[in-house]
Amino acid sequence: MIKIDNLTKIFETPNGPVTAADHINMEVPEGEICVLLGPSGCGKTTTLKMINRIIPPSSGRVFINGEDTTGLNTVELRRNIGYVIQQIGLFPNMTIEENIAVVPKLLGWDSNRYKARAKELLELVALDPSVFLKRYPRELSGGQQQRVGVARALAADPPVMLMDEPFGAIDPINREVIQDEFLKMQQELRKTIMFVSHDIDEAVKMANRIAIFRGGRLVQYDTPDDLLAHPKDDFVESFVGDDRALKRLRLVQVSQVMEPVAVVKPSDSLQTALARIEEHGYSRAILMVNEKHQPIGYVSRSVAQTTKGLCGDHYFGLKATTSPSDDLRKVASLMFNHDTTWLPCTDEQGVLVGRVTQQGITHYLGATYQRDALNAQSPHLHQVNA
Amino acid sequence: MELLDFLNDNLDLILQLTAEHISLVAVAVGLATVTGVPIGIAITQNERAARIVLYVASIIITIPSIALFGLMIPLLSTIGQGIGYLPAVIAVLLYSQLPIIRNTYTAINNVNPALREAARGVGMSPLQRLRMVEVPLAIPVIMAGVRTAVVMNIGVMAIAAYIGAGGLGVLISRGISQSDPRQLIAGAIAVSILAVIADYALLWLQRRLTPKGVSA
Numbered sequence: 001m002i003k004i005d006n007l008t009k010i011f012e013t014p015n016g017p018v019t020a021a022d023h024i025n026m027e028v029p030e031g032e033i034c035v036l037l038g039p040s041g042c043g044k045t046t047t048l049k050m051i052n053r054i055i056p057p058s059s060g061r062v063f064i065n066g067e068d069t070t071g072l073n074t075v076e077l078r079r080n081i082g083y084v085i086q087q088i089g090l091f092p093n094m095t096i097e098e099n100i101a102v103v104p105k106l107l108g109w110d111s112n113r114y115k116a117r118a119k120e121l122l123e124l125v126a127l128d129p130s131v132f133l134k135r136y137p138r139e140l141s142g143g144q145q146q147r148v149g150v151a152r153a154l155a156a157d158p159p160v161m162l163m164d165e166p167f168g169a170i171d172p173i174n175r176e177v178i179q180d181e182f183l184k185m186q187q188e189l190r191k192t193i194m195f196v197s198h199d200i201d202e203a204v205k206m207a208n209r210i211a212i213f214r215g216g217r218l219v220q221y222d223t224p225d226d227l228l229a230h231p232k233d234d235f236v237e238s239f240v241g242d243d244r245a246l247k248r249l250r251l252v253q254v255s256q257v258m259e260p261v262a263v264v265k266p267s268d269s270l271q272t273a274l275a276r277i278e279e280h281g282y283s284r285a286i287l288m289v290n291e292k293h294q295p296i297g298y299v300s301r302s303v304a305q306t307t308k309g310l311c312g313d314h315y316f317g318l319k320a321t322t323s324p325s326d327d328l329r330k331v332a333s334l335m336f337n338h339d340t341t342w343l344p345c346t347d348e349q350g351v352l353v354g355r356v357t358q359q360g361i362t363h364y365l366g367a368t369y370q371r372d373a374l375n376a377q378s379p380h381l382h383q384v385n386a
Numbered sequence: 387m388e389l390l391d392f393l394n395d396n397l398d399l400i401l402q403l404t405a406e407h408i409s410l411v412a413v414a415v416g417l418a419t420v421t422g423v424p425i426g427i428a429i430t431q432n433e434r435a436a437r438i439v440l441y442v443a444s445i446i447i448t449i450p451s452i453a454l455f456g457l458m459i460p461l462l463s464t465i466g467q468g469i470g471y472l473p474a475v476i477a478v479l480l481y482s483q484l485p486i487i488r489n490t491y492t493a494i495n496n497v498n499p500a501l502r503e504a505a506r507g508v509g510m511s512p513l514q515r516l517r518m519v520e521v522p523l524a525i526p527v528i529m530a531g532v533r534t535a536v537v538m539n540i541g542v543m544a545i546a547a548y549i550g551a552g553g554l555g556v557l558i559s560r561g562i563s564q565s566d567p568r569q570l571i572a573g574a575i576a577v578s579i580l581a582v583i584a585d586y587a588l589l590w591l592q593r594r595l596t597p598k599g600v601s602a
Contacts, residue, residue, distance in 0.1 A: 052507060054506055075511050077509075077553070079508070079509030083504070083507035083508065085503060087498075087503075088501060090504075091501060091518070092501075092599045093519070093522040093598075094518075094599065100509050102510075102518075104507070106514070137599060324511070
């Protein structure tokens with residue numbers, strides 16, 4: 001857990017004092033990723049760097065796992081905080097192994113232990129130790145270097161990590177990959193992470209909580225979904241973007257909007273299919289499943305109306321399916337790709353578990369906004385209730 | 387032909403003077419490295435001190451060597467060392483300061499700030515930062531300064547023969563005073579060849595000392 005208490009930084013400049021961070025108070029719960037977000041010069045990086053005293057704070061305190069770090073020796077403090085920077089900063093005179101082992105060596109581990117650790121960490125960041133351990137940083141691509149950068153930060157297994165735009169210098173394709181890998185890693189490692197970014201999409205993807213900074217102040221500190229649904233003021237609203245509803249798609253899983261679905265079997269007659277379509281109010285078609293309840297196609301309303309016979313002889317192939325753990329961004333994309341308004345959801349065995357519809361998605365996202373609108377119309381009522 | 391005969395007849399002397407020359411320059415530049423590198427590192431901590439130190443070193447290097455030897459005679463005579471080995475070594479030591487201090491200062495100052503931040507971030511103390519990161523990265527540039535000092539001072543040391551320090555300058559000074567072009571040319575060629583060989587030898591050493599991941 002990281003707790004920041006009235007942390008302030010005032011830089012003395014020739015033009016007078018400049019407040020880079022103004023009484024910042026926040027708390028990152030254990031095992032969560034908090035993204036500090038804002039335009040350049042907003043104080044996010046200053047705040048981050050005051051935690052490991054790369055920038056010494058003017059006033060205020062930092063607690064890590066409940067312990068006030070003010071009295072701690074700076075060098076000791078830093079050895080217990082993983083630190084990843086945008087420029088990566090691998091030491092070019094050291095091999096990858098030596099780079100990863102830097103903190104363990106400083107902490108006095110014996111060589112067998114830190115060598116084993118370096119190997120283990122390279123595997124964790126998806127680099128083959130037999131290939132990379134003895135190489136030098138300049139022999140690696142930017143993406144590979146930053147994986148090593150992350151591995152180095154994790155070397156002594158610090159409870160807390162600070163990351164200053166760690167993936168900012170990596171090309172967009174590799175960035176997506178490395179972000180995904182990092183999230184996967186984090187699910188196991190459960191580090192408490194503070195992460196500076198200027199990219200709202202990255203923040204929404206990575207964060208458990210987002211802190212929006214402006215002019216040295218913390219403006220809003222919320223979960224990504226709350227931030228996108230309820231930006232606190234015009235600045236936050238413009239910063240998160242006009243497409244904030246679309247950004248939320250990534251945060252919602254299919255399982256949250258999944259609805260039950262009626263089906264037919266290949267042995268059912270088209271008449272039955274039409275009856276079910278009418279009964280459930282489906283506009284265009286009904287899903288057909290096999291005996292294992294796996295979707296295999298659909299029977300269209302027009303065919304059912306004009307033809308006689310069995311569903312199994314008059315169906316269309318399936319266009320796409322989703323799984324309950326997919327995010328809605330992927331679902332929306334599939335729907336646009338296949339010009340469809342709904343998709344069946346299947347579990348890992350391909351068994352039908354429900355469906356997701358465009359209407360269901362818009363309803364889910366809209367519900368939060370409607371709540372907003374209602375609150376805005378009756379602020380008094382809201383206050384009383386609160 | 388005469389020159390070749392002379393070389394042939396006096397090979398032992400020439401080799402002995404060369405060895406003397408090398409040992410004089412090696413001791414002087416060695417001491418200069420031992421003092422100049424720490425000074426160069428120290429002044430990275432204070433811009434004002436850096437300006438002053440580099441200024442003084444620049445002034446020293448502009449003093450003609452003959453004048454410097456002349457200046458030291460009365461000073462060192464007080465300890466009975468007015469001429470000979472000691473003033474020669476001191477002069478070369480002083481002349482070597484500028485290239486060594488300046489290159490060290492520049493090299494350490496030019497270490498990528500991101501690396502310095504990374505080094506701080508992983509919890510290295512200032513000394514550990516120097517030892518593990520900054521000095522290893524600065525070695526090529528520091529060594530280039532040492533090479534400059536050596537090549538330059540092989541020439542300066544030839545003049546030290548006039549104050550009785552020995553070395554290949556002996557051939558040159560004798561050649562002049564005895565109007566013997568053979569000695570003069572033999573001495574001059576030996577000094578030049580020594581400078582070229584020393585430069586290459588140090589370049590080899592520089593490459594050996596440069597950390598593997600840094601070399602181009």
